[in-house]
Structure formats: structure tokens, C-alpha cells
Amino acid sequence: MPEAWAHLPQWRVLDTDFGSGLHFLTLWRAWRADPQRPRLLHVVAITPQAVPAEALSSPELAAQWHALLPGFHRLSFDDGRVLLTLCVGALEPMLRAQRFEADAIVFSGPAEAVKLVARYARRGTHLTSTTDTQAVRDALAQLGFQVDATQGSGGLRAVFDPAWDVRRREPPPEHLDAPGRCAVIGAGLAGAAVASSLARRGWQVTVLDAADGPAAGASGLPVGMLAPHVSSDDALLSRLTRAGIRATWTELERLLEAGRDWRPTGALERRPDGDVRVPPGWSAQGPNESWPATGAQLASAGLPAHTAALWHPRAAWVRPRALIGAWLQQPGISLRTGARVASLERSGGGWRLQDAAGATLAEADRVVIAGGVDSAVLASALPLQPVRGQLEWGRVPLADAALPVTPVNGDGHLIAHVPDADGALWLTGATFDRDSRDTAPTADGTMANRERLARLHPGAAAALAPAFADGDARRWVGVRCASGDRRPLVGPLDAAAMPGVWVCTAMGSRGLSFAALCAELLAAHWHGEPLSLPATLAKALNTARL
Known part of the structure; x- marks a missing residue:
């Protein structure tokens, strides 16, 4: 491998059977040890079901082994230079779910899957297979692989080098030769x-x-909230926010100081309509993380036990700046x-x-x-549509237990107890004023935010009423951009x-x-x-x- 990837900008591997990650960990160790390694190492690995974290031999891998629902999950290591895209699901649907040109393929599966795997090969792609049957050999040869005739303990080996010009139904992915x-x-x-x-x-x-x-x-707000969207049918937005939060979470852990710049607090999402349904197949034991809130979780946030809400453990407050x-x-x-x-x-x-x-x-x-x-x-x-947003913020009154430590969202949001040099912050809002670019705060915006807070968390609204009455509450306005x-x-x-x-x-x-x-x-x-x-x-x- 080192001879093949020396000084390249990237090396892309397709592994059709992740298992407990031994292939990935071996490749990762080789990449770390090689001074001539490529700038980036990409591994796309497929597994029908993620193994328990306890079965992994790498603490770094286990630390990101969470919320592995069916679908794609991007895990990032070594400052984003080693990327593992774990595809959880049946082999053929996962192979059909994306397209890239692999530099190397590790194959394990039936001969019927070889045709789908061949879609990932470019001329010169090396393939190794732990499935060494005559049917697999024949399928590889028919598709343009030059198969090593010998059979050894290392499994089957082949190189994609067809005697014909390769034609793809879809255009090849864009590939810039070098950064500029x-x-x-x-x-x-x-x-x-x-x-x-x-x-x-x-x-x-x-x-x-x-x-x-x-x-x-709009990115300059004092503190923002990172929380997933959950829908009973696992709609497009729900799947996108899960992927987005995983990507952001990795960056927060890599670059920022927890407790100062961000805090993984979790969040309670109130459901005013009482609908706390989650997608079929989810359970309190996971692998999903979001689940209807328990009485104890509601009580810790100062909300009644009958409140309809979801608990999101993968949520945080963040200082965007x-x-x-x-x-x-x-x-x-x-x-x-x-x-x-x-x-x-x-x-x-x-x-x-x-x-x-x-x-x-x-x-x-x-x-x-x-x-x-x-x-x-x-x-x-x-x-593109401008969407004005006004929020209210201020300093947390000393020893004010009415403001929850855990952020609460739903129709608006409330974040409190954010450390700051001049005293802990609270923040609530925000308005959603379509087609407005006006950055001047308004009394109507403040009133709308206070009414929203009263519905979201009545105890906090009462506790912060003196701040509004005395003029201690401040206002911030930003203009979001929406499609x-x-x-x-x-x-x-x-x-x-x-x-x-x-x-x-x-x-x-x-x-x-x-x-x-x-x-x-x-x-x-x-x-x-x-x-x-x-x-x-x-x-x-x-x-x-x-």
C-alpha cells in the first residue's frame, strides 16, 4: 500500500464488510506510520449492523461509535485527515447509495454483488477478497478484473484492467488534480x-x-443551540440534521474548549401538539439517541411531569464566534x-x-x-429569502434556580447558565420575520419573544420578568438566509x-x-x-x- 499511495493527495478505499473494524484499523496504522502517506485517507465501509462499542479495539473509534442507525455516518480522526464513512445496512442498497472511484477495494460477499462493486473501480484499482470462490473469480474476470491465478492464505487478489474502454452510465465525479x-x-x-x-x-x-x-x-449571536430535528417518519430534514450534528460535534470537540466555548448539555424539546412519536424501530435502548423525555428529565428542567417533550442527548449550546x-x-x-x-x-x-x-x-x-x-x-x-430574527438575552440572576441548566426548545428556545466573564448568560427567542432585513430591535419583537418564552417555560418567564421590567434584558437582531x-x-x-x-x-x-x-x-x-x-x-x- 505505501508504494501505491506515496505523495498522493488522497487514498480512497471501499470495504464491503467492516465487521469489528480490523481492516480499517490496520490501514489507519499504516497511514500513520508512513511519512509519504497521502494527505487524506478515505474509507467507506459497509456493515449490516454496527457491532457493540465494546467489541472495538480502538478507543478513538469507540468514542465516535454512537447513534449508528441505518444509513451513512461520517467519523473523523486525526484532525479530519482520516475519514471513515460507515454505511449501516444491507450490502446491495448501500453499494447503490453513492458513487466514487476507489483506489482499493476490500470485498467480502456473494458473486452477485461483484457487479455493483465494479462500479467503484477505476483502471488500476486493486481488489482483495476474503471470498475466494470460483463464482467470484468468474464474475471479476467478466467485469474486467485481472485475477491472480494463485490461491493463498491472503485471499483473492485482482486488478481492474479491462481490455475495453470503460463507459459509465453516469458521468465520472469531478476530480481536481491539485488544490489551488x-x-x-x-x-x-x-x-x-x-x-x-x-x-x-x-x-x-x-x-x-x-x-x-x-x-x-446572523452567525454573530451570543450563543446558539445545536439540536436535532426528529419526525415520526424520519423525514429528510431529520436525517440531514443528524448528519450535520455529527459533523459539527467532531469539530467542536477538536477545536473548542468545552464549558467555555460550548457545552454538551443535551436538550429538551417541547411538543406543543403533544406528539412525541419517533420513527418505527426506535427504542429507549438505541441506537437512536432522541427519545420521549422521562419524568426525571422534565423535573430537572423545571417542567411538569405531564409535559409532552423529547430528550435529545446529542445537543449543546455553542458560541458561534x-x-x-x-x-x-x-x-x-x-x-x-x-x-x-x-x-x-x-x-x-x-x-x-x-x-x-x-x-x-x-x-x-x-x-x-x-x-x-x-x-x-x-x-x-x-x-434566497431574508428572514429577520430577534432574540433577547441578559445575565442570569444570582442563585436563580428557575432557569434550567438544560436548554429547552420547541416553539423558540431558552438557553441559560452560559459562562461569561461578566456573569452567566441567558438567551431566548427568536422571531421569524420573513422578507425583512431590518436589524433594528423592536418592542413588538420583544413582546413576541416573551410570549413565546411563557409558553415554552412559564417558570423561566416569571423569573426573567424583572429583567425586562428593569431594562436589564438586551436585544440582538440578525438576518438569516433561507432558500x-x-x-x-x-x-x-x-x-x-x-x-x-x-x-x-x-x-x-x-x-x-x-x-x-x-x-x-x-x-x-x-x-x-x-x-x-x-x-x-x-x-x-x-x-x-x-
């Missing part, structure tokens, strides 16, 4: 996440923002503030970014528009007219849930990497859906 220079427009959650993902792959990234500093727009700052400090990233990009002009094989006077702000091979509502300046054809279908937009702006210009925007009110996920999808598309989502879910975020 990229300009990212916007220094909020979306832009900072894109910059970090690209820099990790060797890009030199310039982030430009019109404001005086990063996190100046801290995460944005950590992403922008990664090697290979430079930040330029006070730089409002008004137009893009072709320049050789790349792009020139200009201000309103026509002065050049930056030149780059590729551009990513990630400027929230201001993305519309350069991407006017996209269905027409309320899903993020990740993809080329106009591949024919503006090659190399992409967008990563429209995170709505779920920037913490979606920014890291969307950034990794963008980088994977550029480099022909395995996707962290099934193809159907990835298409649900792509600009091509419009």
Missing part, C-alpha cells in the same frame, strides 16, 4: 467552515467579508475584512473579485459564495456560464447544524471524494435541484 487558490466570500459559519475544509485539503484560501470582522451577520474563529485560524487561511465583493470577472482560467469601484480585491482559481443574505448580490438567480424549500444550497452557481464559482449558503436558522456538513460536501464534490451522505440526500442540498 480559492476565494470564499463571507466569514460567517458557512464561509469559515468551507475555508477550513478546503485548507485541510491543501488549498490556499482567502476569506473576504464586508464587515470589520468575522461573524458579523468561537467556532468561526477556530476555523479561520487553520493553516492556509487568510482573512480580509472590510472587503465587499460587488462583482466577479473572468481572469485567465480563474476569477477576479472586485469592489463597487472595480478595484481588485482578490484573484483565485475558484470562488465560493457563502455570504448569507448578501449572497444575492452575486447569485441573484437563486431563490425556497428551507434547505441549504451547496453546488455550482452556473456551471456553464461561471465555471469554478460555487455557493454554500441558505443555512436558515440551522447554521450550526449544517455548516460543517455542507463544507465537507463541497470539498468532496471538488475532489471526487466519497460523500458523507447517500447520493439522494446530497442531491437534496445541491443547487441542481432548483
Whole structure:
């Protein structure tokens, strides 16, 4: 393996039988030990059912071995340079769920599955198989693999080298030969996440923002909430938020200080309609994590025992500014503030970014528009909608037990006891004012938030009433960016007219849930990497859906 992958930007492996992870761990150890290793190691592994965490021999792997429901799960190690996409489910559906060109394949399965596995091979792909039967050998040979005629204890070996030109039904994934220079427009959650993902792959990234500093727009709220969406039919948004939270969680643990920049508190989600149903097959024992709240969990949050609510253990409060700052400090990233990009002009094989006077702000091979509502300046054809949000915040009164330690959400949210140098913070809101860009706080917005808080947590509303009466409560306003279908937009702006210009925007009110996920999808598309989502879910975020 070291001879084959030396100095390459990435090495992609398909493993059709993850088991207890021995193949993955062996490959990971070889990658760590090799000074000429590729920049990134991708392993896509399939398993019909995840083994118990106790069966794993790696504490690092076991630490991320949670919530492994049927579907795709991206696990990240060694600062995001070793990526394991664990596909939980039957072999054939999982093989059909995505497409990439593997550099190596580890096969175990029936001969009938060989045709699907061959879709992942490029000329020169090496295959090893623990299933060494004549039927498997014949199937491999028919599909263009040159099979080693010898039979040994190491199993079957083959190389994909057909005597004919390979033709695929679908176009091959885009694959940039080498990283270059990229300009990212916007220094909020979306832009900072894109910059970090690209820099990790060797890009030199310039982030430009019109404001005086990063996190100046909707990403600049004092503290935000990271929590999943759960629906009884496990709808698209529910599956996307689970994947997004896993991606963000890895970054929070990697980059931020728990207890100061973020805290994995869990969250109680009130269901005003009383519907606490979860998808069929879920149980209190897992592998799902969200489940109807118990009386003890409700009591600890100061809510009556009869309250209809879900408990989300995989939830947290987060200071978005801290995460944005950590992403922008990664090697290979430079930040330029006070730089409002008004137009893009072709320049050789790349792009020139200009201000309103026509002065050049930056030149780059590729551009990513990630400027929230201001993305519309350069991407006017996209269905972007401004959504104003006002929230209220202040300092927690000393020894105030009425404010729950655990965040509560539902119709709005309440976060309290967030450590701060001038006293712990509380925060509640927010309004959802479509088609408004007004950043001035209003008394009507405050009243709406107080009414929302009274429904969400009556005890907290009563405890904070003096803060509002005395003028100690403060207000914050940001303008979110949403798409027409309320899903993020990740993809080329106009591949024919503006090659190399992409967008990563429209995170709505779920920037913490979606920014890291969307950034990794963008980088994977550029480099022909395995996707962290099934193809159907990835298409649900792509600009091509419009």
C-alpha cells in the first residue's frame, strides 16, 4: 500500500464488510506510520449492523461509535485527515447509495454483488477478497478484473484492467488534480467552515467579508443551540440534521474548549401538539439517541411531569464566534475584512473579485459564495429569502434556580447558565420575520419573544420578568438566509456560464447544524471524494435541484 499511495493527495478505499473494524484499523496504522502517506485517507465501509462499542479495539473509534442507525455516518480522526464513512445496512442498497472511484477495494460477499462493486473501480484499482470462490473469480474476470491465478492464505487478489474502454452510465465525479487558490466570500459559519475544509485539503484560501470582522451577520449571536430535528417518519430534514450534528460535534470537540466555548448539555424539546412519536424501530435502548423525555428529565428542567417533550442527548449550546474563529485560524487561511465583493470577472482560467469601484480585491482559481443574505448580490438567480430574527438575552440572576441548566426548545428556545466573564448568560427567542432585513430591535419583537418564552417555560418567564421590567434584558437582531424549500444550497452557481464559482449558503436558522456538513460536501464534490451522505440526500442540498 505505501508504494501505491506515496505523495498522493488522497487514498480512497471501499470495504464491503467492516465487521469489528480490523481492516480499517490496520490501514489507519499504516497511514500513520508512513511519512509519504497521502494527505487524506478515505474509507467507506459497509456493515449490516454496527457491532457493540465494546467489541472495538480502538478507543478513538469507540468514542465516535454512537447513534449508528441505518444509513451513512461520517467519523473523523486525526484532525479530519482520516475519514471513515460507515454505511449501516444491507450490502446491495448501500453499494447503490453513492458513487466514487476507489483506489482499493476490500470485498467480502456473494458473486452477485461483484457487479455493483465494479462500479467503484477505476483502471488500476486493486481488489482483495476474503471470498475466494470460483463464482467470484468468474464474475471479476467478466467485469474486467485481472485475477491472480494463485490461491493463498491472503485471499483473492485482482486488478481492474479491462481490455475495453470503460463507459459509465453516469458521468465520472469531478476530480481536481491539485488544490489551488480559492476565494470564499463571507466569514460567517458557512464561509469559515468551507475555508477550513478546503485548507485541510491543501488549498490556499482567502476569506473576504464586508464587515470589520468575522461573524458579523446572523452567525454573530451570543450563543446558539445545536439540536436535532426528529419526525415520526424520519423525514429528510431529520436525517440531514443528524448528519450535520455529527459533523459539527467532531469539530467542536477538536477545536473548542468545552464549558467555555460550548457545552454538551443535551436538550429538551417541547411538543406543543403533544406528539412525541419517533420513527418505527426506535427504542429507549438505541441506537437512536432522541427519545420521549422521562419524568426525571422534565423535573430537572423545571417542567411538569405531564409535559409532552423529547430528550435529545446529542445537543449543546455553542458560541458561534468561537467556532468561526477556530476555523479561520487553520493553516492556509487568510482573512480580509472590510472587503465587499460587488462583482466577479473572468481572469485567465480563474476569477477576479472586485469592489463597487472595480478595484481588485482578490484573484483565485475558484470562488465560493457563502455570504448569507448578501449572497444575492452575486447569485441573484437563486431563490434566497431574508428572514429577520430577534432574540433577547441578559445575565442570569444570582442563585436563580428557575432557569434550567438544560436548554429547552420547541416553539423558540431558552438557553441559560452560559459562562461569561461578566456573569452567566441567558438567551431566548427568536422571531421569524420573513422578507425583512431590518436589524433594528423592536418592542413588538420583544413582546413576541416573551410570549413565546411563557409558553415554552412559564417558570423561566416569571423569573426573567424583572429583567425586562428593569431594562436589564438586551436585544440582538440578525438576518438569516433561507432558500425556497428551507434547505441549504451547496453546488455550482452556473456551471456553464461561471465555471469554478460555487455557493454554500441558505443555512436558515440551522447554521450550526449544517455548516460543517455542507463544507465537507463541497470539498468532496471538488475532489471526487466519497460523500458523507447517500447520493439522494446530497442531491437534496445541491443547487441542481432548483
